Amino acid sequence: MTKRVVIIGNGMAGARLQEELHRRDPGGERVTSVVIGEEPTAAYNRILMSNVVAGRISPADTMIRAEGWYREHNLQTHVGVRVERIDRADQSVHCSDGTVHHYDKLVFATGSRAFVPPIAGALDDDGLPVPGVVAFRNLTDCEAIVSALGKGVRVVVVGGGLLGLEAARGALLQGAAVTVVHPRSHPMEKQLDSAGGAVLTRILREIGMDVVLGGRVSAIRDDPQTGREVVLTDGATLGADLVIVAAGIAPNTEVAAEAGLAVDHGIVVDDELRTSDRAVYAIGECAQHRDIVYGLVQPGWEMAETVAENLIGDSQAGYEGTQQILRLKAHDIDLASMGEIDTDPGDLEAEVLTLSDPHRGRYAKVVVRKDRVAGAVLLGNPEVVGTISQLFDSGAPVPTDRMRLLLGHLTGGATESASPAQMPGDAIICRCNTVSKKNLTDAWRKGARSAGAMADATRATTGCGSCQSVVDGLCEWLKTADA
Ligand SMILES: Cc1cc2nc3c(=O)[nH]c(=O)nc-3n(C[C@H](O)[C@H](O)[C@H](O)COP(=O)(O)OP(=O)(O)OC[C@H]3O[C@@H](n4cnc5c(N)ncnc54)[C@H](O)[C@@H]3O)c2cc1C
Structure with missing residues (x-):
């Protein structure tokens, strides 16, 4: 019998x-699926919004599928519809447009x-940002930011994490005068140690961004003489035509909690991604798996695969968690961070390798435990990111001469500079979709003879897009090798 699956949320997962x-x-x-999503558009790649702010692509370029694709494939999606509540006893979903869907x-x-x-x-009385204040999360926010930007526009970004810095870099590229206000002693403190944070701060200031550290915004007000201003807790004020709030995220768990499902920080799930009700699953950023609520797309996509396997397949696939590697997507700033970054100086088990070249905006730190990469911060070192990510992912031993690792004298990672011939088959080329060199070469052998066709077959390049040049290089190499 065909199972009816209702999916709440038309986002990336x-x-x-x-x-x-x-x-x-x-x-x-075996399955008919219905997606119900609150946002008014078809599904889009949220990650690419930073590129929209930077003026590199248009909002239309973020759409995951061409218009009509879902209809052509008989896939039901209802956009602009919010799920208000679920009735677990009746196995039904009740929506803002009055419709009821059974599952x-x-x-x-x-x-x-x-x-x-x-x-x-x-915020206004309804809890929504007042005009001129945008909380950066969706395409509507993104469009509001883009339409407010321009040469000389004063922008204050609240929060110097990944999203804040990507938005700030984009606004700067559009000619705005940008100040980032961050409460800690350095930006991106979750992904960077203090030495790396100091190098990043220096880079940001050198490209023309004002960075206020150790500061918090307490109020936003309109001054009759100077216009809109942002007030910091120490009383300082900053003129602001646009305020972008990028101060963190909160999982959307209210509907699940009201339905009596177990909710902690996120909706609690087991390794099959089932909630406290076995007929109900949770995936992506709203889910809490083994106490972790992820904030990146790769885990959400891996969870989607696991649930698809469980709903269609005969076996019960398990999700074991995802090793996270974060990359900042900001023009002229190459930053990757993974695993353990802050170690206790008294921890004799940890070997900490560092290389700092602040004048040239470079910093590398690799934490090695038992000859394996346990974590790394790589700023301004794109040539080593692929190799070190590969060692981090695979748990393969690092070379005895540790300096070779830091200086990028190893080959074999999925970097722009590494020769495709030298990359091992299991080198992960597209992190967002967990696509290896072998997956891509297999696609080639099955007839995908262009980078676009390889992307269609494997989904490489369809996440943040930072692997595009590696896939192009691999495709060229395969053409030459086959000639
Ligand atoms: C600017 C920006 C840049 C980013 N860059 C990166 C990056 O470089 N790499 C990376 O890995 N991640 C990045 N992320 C994070 C990434 O976008 C998220 O991890 C990913 O979108 C999570 O997917 P999701 O489906 O769980 O949530 P979402 O994509 O947020 O989708 C959830 C959807 O559910 C809808 N919804 C919520 N409640 C209801 C309801 N009751 N009824 C109906 N619909 C509902 C929401 O409106 C939304 O459309 C970025 C995020 C932003 C905002």
Whole structure:
């Protein structure tokens, strides 16, 4: 009998799950799926919004599938519709447009929303940002930012994490005068130790960004003489035509909690990604798996695969967690961070290798435990990111001469500079989609004879896009090798 699956959320995890179900069961014989999403558009690649702010692509370029694709494949999606509540006894979902959908299996893929810290004057009576204040999360926010940007526009970014810095870099490229206000002693403190943070701060200031560290915004107000201003807790003020709030995220768990599902920071799931109700799953940023709530796309896509496998397959696939590698997507700043970055100086088990060249904006730190990479921060060293990520992922031993690692004298990683011939087959080329060199060469052998066709077959390049040049290089190499 065909199972009816309802997916709440038409974001990156929800849309991917529907595609994964369709891939496994194109005729819809085993499963029919319905996606219900609050946002007014078809699913788009949220990661690419930073490139929209930077003026490199348009909002239309972020769409995951061409218009009409879902209809052509008989996939039901309802956009602009919010799920208000679920009735678990009746196995039904109740929506803002009055519709009711019955399910055999239900999947929460409700993601997160931007967290707005308590700032007087930031929100209106309905709890929405006042005009000129944007909490950066969705395409509507992105379009509001883009339309406000321009030469000389004064922008204050609240929060110097990944999103804040990507937005700030984009605004700077559009000619805005940008100040980032961050409460800690250096930006991106979750991904950078203090020495790396100092190098990043220096880079940001050198490219023309004002960075206020150790500061918090307490209020946003309109001054009759000077216009809109942002007030810091120490009383200092900053003129601001646009305030972008990028101060963290909060998982969307309310509907799940009201339905009586176990919710902690996220919706609690087991290794099959089932919630406290076995008919209900949760994936992506709204899910809490083994106490972790992820904030990146790769885990959400891996979760989508696991759930698709469980709903269609005969076996029960398990999700074991994802090793996270974070890359900042900001023009002229290459930063990668993974695993353990802060070690206790008294911890004799940890070997900490560092290389600092602040004048040239370079910093590398690799933490090695038992001859394996346990973590790394790589700033301004794109040539070593592939190799070190590969060692981190695979748990392979590092070379005895540790300096070779830091200086990038090893080959074999998936970097722009590494020769495709030298990369091992299991080198991960597209992190967002966990696509290895072998997956790509297999696609080639099965007839995908261009970078675009290889991307269609494997999905490489369809996440943050930073692997595009490696896939292009691999494709060229395969053409030459086959000639
Ligand atoms: C600017 C920006 C840059 C980013 N860059 C990166 C990056 O470089 N690398 C990376 O890995 N990650 C990045 N991320 C994070 C990445 O986008 C998220 O990890 C990913 O989108 C999570 O997918 P999701 O489906 O769980 O949530 P979402 O994509 O947020 O989708 C959830 C959807 O559910 C909808 N929804 C919520 N509640 C309901 C309801 N009750 N009824 C109906 N619909 C509902 C929401 O409106 C939303 O459309 C970035 C995020 C942003 C904002």
